[in-house]
Amino acid sequence: MMYAPRSGGVKRYLTAKQTWLEKSRPDIRHTLVVPGARTRVDGEGLVTVAATRLPFGDGYRMPASLTRWETVLRLLQPDIIEAGDVFVPGHAALEAGDALGVPVVGFCHTDAAALAALHLGDWAEQPTFNFWAQAYQRFDHVVAPSQHTAARLAEAGVDRVTVHPLGVDTELFHPARGDRAKLFKRYGLSPDSRLLVFAGRPAREKNIESMVAAVEHLGDPYHLLLIGAGREARYSSRVICADYEREPQKLAGMIASCDAFIHANEHEIFGLVVLEAMAAGLPVIGPNKGGVGELIDSTVGQHAEGAEPQALAEAIEALFARDVEAIAQVARRRAETRHGWDITFDGLTRLYSQLIGRAPRRAPLALSA
Template identity: 25%
Template structure:
């Protein structure tokens, strides 16, 4: 098969990593595999950067040149991404107007002919995150008439007026508008959420889409929304179980300079602006755990912890880890991994930790409930319940060795069920089913 995937970038967080892993494994399986992205960071020839189009005026083209220069410095200089977007908006007056009025920005003409980026017409198009400021949903009707098109939901943005997760709001069911959370990601300047919702509904009504999600929780939202599908299917995210697997806990701790015997917990910290990851509850959970387990070793990987109340604690703060092998060592070094999210379609770090034999304490939200077997592979607590998470950690550390070892073994078995090989087989099998149903599309290039 010739498979074209579409995503925000070829390097980054969960969605980027998942799309890249599929793209790479498809090639290893002998498929023709391409990845079209809004931002390309690798030198891989099969990664295709979606062109941004030519700005409509001479001044606009000059501004766009400045935006490209700023974009090339992302990751090296702070603020370059914001500068690049600001210049891009000035270069495209319609995009600037959309941003100013709170509408979804749509001036991304380069994505109109995604199949044309490929050396040969793809048989199938598999879209991941489409809200990374690079894609216009308005091209979906045309694309979906040429090749079978899969929309892989990573969050709830596709069915809302702007937000990636609605958490405590049900307006998405009726058409949004009067939004109580304009500031949450991706933020809006003004409330155009009803218009955004209606535009999405109109686009989907003209498209033929196959919709997948990594959890039944997220797929159920799609089925209850304005997003119709030729077929809905749950295919969970996969992890590399050759990397994320049980190992020597003592060696992992020694490599980090940690005590071999002290109880140890690992947190993945997030920016204070990321309400979905709930850093406030994470800080409270750390305080509650260290008060009740004074010898506790706390590891935090990711954004620096902003809470002043934690400054007196001996917390090992580590930057975001891109190397999967290093991340696996962190999981192995911990007795427990703690995940405090308010919303999560699928906690990839949850399955990674379990696959390394580390039980997980997590919020009972979204797809996480489908991943953890409470009492066997970890503990589930209500969202925002820092005290409950501390209770779970204390109970685990108070248990006898046999009980803790049994949970570790169960966690490892459960994590291994979410293998990348399983995900690859599931998607390739689904692609074949779709192409068998629609033989007139895809294989001939439309």
């Protein structure tokens, strides 16, 4: 469900996996099954299933036909299915897995309960968590991209979990792509300005307003560049809103041209864009919670004590009181040595090879109101 024209980390993970498999494991046939305007083979390795476009959903679609999704999956005759969510596509994956006798892996990309509480109120958290828990208990295995996510799954009673952090294309996201002088000239910034950047969807959980408030509170010399996240918003001249960038090379160049990256989501499952910023040679400011909190420490950036504007502002000042250039170099080295896609996908293909051939161990379907 999180695959859309303007979607972020999940889509980049899926397309990176497909590209890596084509290059490194041509013996594996990999097919993406995603929502689209109609049901069709939409290119080599890509099948779209008709789904209604969500109003104000930035291109996202809501899968509704369980039968349609299950039929497509069964026709593909896979040896293993990776399900990216627990709703209709995930349910269809489990049904298809039962019919085909193949393992189904749930890849946990979102904390549905935390999002429900944020968007609907605290009353929605527990019922959503119960549904989320029951759904993941049915998978033969679950992949978590962070220890934070694994802990949430353990709390939900899910015990067949492997932690596989996501990775980054260290050739695409590289300090050499940066052109600070050109970017600063484009936006009319003086050379002594300090430019923070965030790239992502304008979703509530990203806490865009908190980042904006922190920079506006600090004043000179700080500015904030929002790539894709500030569309149609009206901020002060201290905040620059750039359109969503479809070209990966241009996005990588924009990020590498800034001074530091900032992320304010305390409930992020992983935070792939944080790795991309580190690979581009940027120190990262982010909360000390969630997936972002796991990715950064004092050697590659600066933890904030929370996602509130004051906490972010203090972290920004603390970072720039240190040797930012040295921190940036360490951030780049960490991305190279720990988070290349080769490391991620080698581990994932080994896990999936082990699961193929095992008898599925799914729990029976349990529904609760």
